[in-house]
Amino acid sequence: MKIAVLGAGAMGCLYGGALAEAGHEVWLIDVWKQHVDTINKNGLKIEGVSGERIIKDIKATTKPEDVGKADLVIVFVKATLTGEAVKGSVTLIGDNTTFLTLQNGLGNIEKISEVAGRERVIAGVTAHGSTMLGPGHIRHAGQGDTSIGELDGEITERVKTLSGMFNEAGFHTYVVDNVIGMVWSKLMANIGINALTALTGLQNGQLLEFRETEELLELAVKEAAEVAEKKGIKLQCEDPVEYTKKVCKLTAANRSSMLQDVTNKRTTEIEVINGAIVREGENLGVPTPINKTLTNLISVIQKSYN
CATH class of the missing domain: 1.10.1040.10 (N-(1-d-carboxylethyl)-l-norvaline Dehydrogenase; domain 2)
Structure with a gap:
């Protein structure tokens, strides 16, 4: 699956890195050029509770248009930037693109829906913790469950597919019927x-x-x-x-x-x-x-x- 991670901070890198390790085409999108350049040159370094390794098979960019159309866009920008970030990333949207927000706070679902359409949006929460140590370098600081679901509570094939994909990448993930x-x-x-x-x-x-x-x-x-x-x-x-x-x-x-x-x-x-x-x-x-x-x-x- 072609995955774009919108916001390559500590959590975006954690999920993007693990999904790249699992064999998916992952693009990390972030405004921090030094971070992006370091990942492209040296790979993404992860240490902490899930072990230490450098992930080479991952791409990073400051320009969403470099990615093309994505199957999945995982939104991990700060909630205060969600609307602006999604508006600036409309080039990622294809006929079957799904957006997943695992962000903190309230209002992210609504801001993504305004740009991409509510029917494209899946929401979720995660108990994992991650810390940015420097450009291209994060610490996986804590593990926990991830829960995702459709906004209307329906258990669809696409949400089951994403759950399976996350589990294969090492994130213990559940599908829930009350994601709100x-x-x-x-x-x-x-x-x-x-x-x-x-x-x-x-x-x-x-x-x-x-x-x-x-x-x-x-x-x-x-x-x-x-x-x-x-x-x-x-x-x-x-x-x-x-x-x-x-x-x-x-x-x-x-x-x-x-x-x-x-x-x-x-x-x-x-x-x-x-x-x-x-x-x-x-x-x-x-x-x-x-x-x-x-x-x-x-x-x-x-x-x-x-």
Whole structure:
């Protein structure tokens, strides 16, 4: 299968690299020219929980038009850039192109659908963690399940095909009939982990080592769960707080994407994670003071970058 990975950050490289190893034609698309050039010259270096290796049979480019038509486009750009990135990649779309979003936050499905059409979009979540170490070099920091599904809950041949393909590439993948609930469930973990790690500099697992951060995690997730309930979202996790703590433990050594962003003075996804809960809460009449505080603090950090 010809696969284009839109956004070759740590997670895009992890999935793209493994799929290339499994024999697929994979193109990594990213704006970071040094990263792209390094991959094309030296291959993609992966280390961490899945072993150390250099993947040579993979292509990278800064120009989507270099790829041609893709069978599958996996969207891994930051959620704040989704709309712009997909609009700039319409040359990837052929008659049977499918888009898969495994991104964090809310709004990605809608932004992709506006450009490509909702019928092309499959959504999913993953519990894998990955860290960018440098151009062409990532660390696979944590493993977990991947779940994908059609937006309407139907179990189709294309989603079963993708699940099988991901399993063959080493990602333990399930097909689910409530992928929207899965996206919101993953959001719970992002709500509890990302902003707190970015503010404290702690690894995911360390949040549970301090009563103060554990309490804030619990309060932020409870607010988000109340918003989901009011909105009529059926979460896939029975206890969102315990689910978030489980994710902390499974990815204990991981430095969250938001912590990596703040460390490198990049724009974070705060507005589509905690900020999205604040906006949804306002619309539904659900108070979200903890998420408002976390959103404001991260926003101030972003504004203070030199």
